[in-house]
Amino acid sequence: MLQSLKTSENATTVKVRPAIVVEVTYDEVQKSPYYSSGYALRFARITRIREDKSASEIDTIDRVRERYEAQFERKARP
Numbered sequence: 001m002l003q004s005l006k007t008s009e010n011a012t013t014v015k016v017r018p019a020i021v022v023e024v025t026y027d028e029v030q031k032s033p034y035y036s037s038g039y040a041l042r043f044a045r046i047t048r049i050r051e052d053k054s055a056s057e058i059d060t061i062d063r064v065r066e067r068y069e070a071q072f073e074r075k076a077r078p
Contacts, residue, residue: 018055022046029068039064 005016025047032040039061 018058021050021053021055021058023048023050028071029064031068037061037064039068 001020002014002016005019006014007017008015023046024041024044026041026045027043028041030040030042031038034040
């Protein structure tokens, strides 16, 4: 499914057109110096394809930031 949406590829990254929405489950959000967003999802895995949602309905980096901050309501800051 993703092969038909591929726009570019290199040794570590495959870029695709934003046409499929997936639901991702993860353990926690971590700060990361390796990604341009500044965040990484720990133990991330795709749990299902969301055919009921469009690419315009996906979570934003602001939502990821909110989830990162919300983690500290139940645990200590790093």
